[in-house]
Amino acid sequence: MAVTKGKKLVSVSEDLLDAAAKVSREEGVSMGKLVEILLEQALKINKLKYRSDEMADFFDVLQTNRVLGGLFVPTDVLDFMLDKCQVNSSQLQNLWLESGRWTGKYLTEKFDDPLTAFGRFLKLTRWDLNEVDVKHVGNIAKIQCVSTVMSLESTAMLAKFVEGALAGIGYKMTSTDSLKGMLIMTFKR
Amino acid sequence: MLAAREDLADEMSAIAAQRGLTLFSLVNELLEAAIKVEDMGISLKEAVDAYELTKEAQDASFTLVLESLLYDTSDLAFENSNEAALKIWFDAGVWVARRYITRGTKDPLGAYEKELKVFGWNISSYTFDRSGQDISIRLVSPRFSKNFTVLLNSYLLGILNGSGYDVTFNEVGRGNIRLEATFKGVETINGGNKG
Numbered sequence: 001m002a003v004t005k006g007k008k009l010v011s012v013s014e015d016l017l018d019a020a021a022k023v024s025r026e027e028g029v030s031m032g033k034l035v036e037i038l039l040e041q042a043l044k045i046n047k048l049k050y051r052s053d054e055m056a057d058f059f060d061v062l063q064t065n066r067v068l069g070g071l072f073v074p075t076d077v078l079d080f081m082l083d084k085c086q087v088n089s090s091q092l093q094n095l096w097l098e099s100g101r102w103t104g105k106y107l108t109e110k111f112d113d114p115l116t117a118f119g120r121f122l123k124l125t126r127w128d129l130n131e132v133d134v135k136h137v138g139n140i141a142k143i144q145c146v147s148t149v150m151s152l153e154s155t156a157m158l159a160k161f162v163e164g165a166l167a168g169i170g171y172k173m174t175s176t177d178s179l180k181g182m183l184i185m186t187f188k189r
Numbered sequence: 190m191l192a193a194r195e196d197l198a199d200e201m202s203a204i205a206a207q208r209g210l211t212l213f214s215l216v217n218e219l220l221e222a223a224i225k226v227e228d229m230g231i232s233l234k235e236a237v238d239a240y241e242l243t244k245e246a247q248d249a250s251f252t253l254v255l256e257s258l259l260y261d262t263s264d265l266a267f268e269n270s271n272e273a274a275l276k277i278w279f280d281a282g283v284w285v286a287r288r289y290i291t292r293g294t295k296d297p298l299g300a301y302e303k304e305l306k307v308f309g310w311n312i313s314s315y316t317f318d319r320s321g322q323d324i325s326i327r328l329v330s331p332r333f334s335k336n337f338t339v340l341l342n343s344y345l346l347g348i349l350n351g352s353g354y355d356v357t358f359n360e361v362g363r364g365n366i367r368l369e370a371t372f373k374g375v376e377t378i379n380g381g382n383k384g
Contacts, residue, residue: 006195011213012220019224027232032192038219039197041237046204048237048244053218056225059236062243063229066310069256069332072246074281078254081266084274092265099258124243125253161258 010035061117061124064110068103075128075149082153093160100161104168114169115141126158139189141171145182152180159183242304249288256311260334267336275343282347290351290375297352298324322372324354328365335363342366351375 012020012035024034045052082092103121104114111117119134122145126132131146143162150158159178162185166173171187178184198212205215223233254262267274289297302317309315311332318325326345333341342361345368349356354370361367 007192008195008198009190010193010198010216011190013213013217016217016220016224020220023223023227026227034223035191035193035216036197038216038223038233039193039201041233042204042215042219043197043200044237044241048241050240051208052215052222052233055222055233055236055240056229058240058243059226059229059231062239065253069311070253071256071259071311072251072308073254073259074284075250075252077277077281078252078259078262080277081262081274084266084270089265092262095258095261099255103255127247127250128252 057120058124061120064107064117064121065125068106070125075154079151079154082157083151092157096157096160097164097167100164100166101168102164103161104165106168107165108169118165118169119143122162128154141166141187141189143183143185143187147181150181155180155183159185242308246304246308249285256332260332260337263337263340264334267340274340278340278343279347279350282344282349283351284347286348286351298348298354301348324349324370324372326366326368326370331364333364338363338366342368 020034021031024031027034027037029037042052045055050058104118107114107117107121115134115136119132122129122132122134126145126147128150129145129147131144133142133144135142135144143166145158145162147155155178159176162183163173163176166185166187171189173185174188175186176184201215202212205212208215210218219233222236226233226236263274285301286297289300294300298317302315305312305315312328312330313332315328316326318327328341328345330338339361342359345366346356346359349368349370353372353375355373356368356370358367358369
C-alpha cells in the first residue's frame with residue numbers, strides 16, 4: 001500500500017521570500033521542493049554536529065583556501081617532510097613566513113575582520129590543532145594554538161606561518177612562546 | 190507559509206527545540222544560509238557535501254597546506270631523502286585505500302575520485318577510465334613541481350596497491366601522471382585474497 005507523506009505548513013520570513021524564490025529558480029526547483037531540500041540538508045548538518053548559520057562561513061573559508069591553493073596532505077607526511085627539510089634552515093622558515101604573509105594580505109583584502117577570518121582559516125586547515133584562540137583588544141592581538149599531536153617541526157613552521165599571516169594583516173610580533181604542540185604569540189598593530 | 194514534508198518539519202522542530210529556537214527562526218536561518226552560499230555560486234547541498242568530505246579528511250588526519258608551500262617543502266624533503274619521501278607518500282596512499290575499505294567502501298578508487306571533485310582544485314584535469322578489471326588514470330597539473338609530481342605518483346601507487354591493483358604502466362613527468370593497473374584483489378590480514 002502506498003503511503004503519502006503528510007505536509008506541514010512552515011512559516012518563513014517575508015523579506016527572505018524573494019531571495020529564496022531566486023535560489024529556487026537557480027536550482028530549477030519549486031519553492032516547496034527547495035524547502036524540502038533545505039530541511040534535508042539541515043538534518044544532515046545537525047548529524048555532522050554543525051550549524052546551518054555557520055555553513056556560509058565554513059564555505060567562505062574553504063573557498064579562500066581554494067583561491068590560495070590549499071592542498072590536502074596527510075599530516076604525518078607533512079611532519080616527515082618538515083623533519084627531512086631540517087626546520088632550522090632559513091630557506092624553509094622563509095617559505096612558511098612568506099606564505100603566511102601572502103595569506104594575511106589576502107584575508108585583509110577579502111574580509112572586514114581578517115583576524116577573525118584567520119582564526120577560522122586555522123581551524124579549518126589545521127585539524128591537528130585541538131584549540132585555536134584568536135583574541136584582539138585595541139591594537140594587541142594574541143594567538144594561541146594547542147595540539148596534542150603536532151610535532152616540534154610542525155609547531156615551528158606553524159609559528160612562522162602565523163607570524164607571516166599577522167604581518168600580512170598589519171601586526172608585528174612582540175612575543176612568542178613555542179613548545180611542541182603549543183604556540184602562544186602576541187602581536188601589536 | 191510554505192508546505193514541507195511532515196516528517197522533515199517534525200525533525201526540524203526537534204532540532205529547533207534543542208537549540209532553543211522556534212521552527213520559524215531555524216527555517217529562516219536555513220534560508221539565509223542557502224541564499225549566502227548561492228551568492229558564492231553553489232547550492233547549500235554542495236556546501237554540506239563539501240563539509241562532510243572535509244570532516245572525513247579531518248578524521249583521516251589530513252591537513253590543508255598552501256600549494257606553493259607544499260611544493261617547495263616537498264622539493265627540499267625529496268632532495269634530502271628521496272627514497273624515504275617516496276616511501277612515506279606510498280604508505281600514506283595505502284593507508285587511505287585501506288581506510289576506505291575498512292569503512293565498507295567497495296570501490297576505494299571511486300571514493301578517491303569523488304574526493305578529488307571537491308579537493309582536487311589544483312589539478313587541471315584528471316580521468317579515471319575503467320574497463321572490466323582494468324583502470325587507467327591520467328592526471329595533469331602544470332602547477333605541480335617535478336618532485337611533487339613524483340611524490341603524488343607514489344601516493345597514487347599506494348592507493349592502487351591498497352585497493353588491490355597491480356600497476357602495469359606508469360609514466361611520470363612534471364605535472365603529468367599516467368597509470369594503468371589491473372585489479373587483483375585486496376590482501377586480507379591472513380594473507381589470502383579477497384576479490
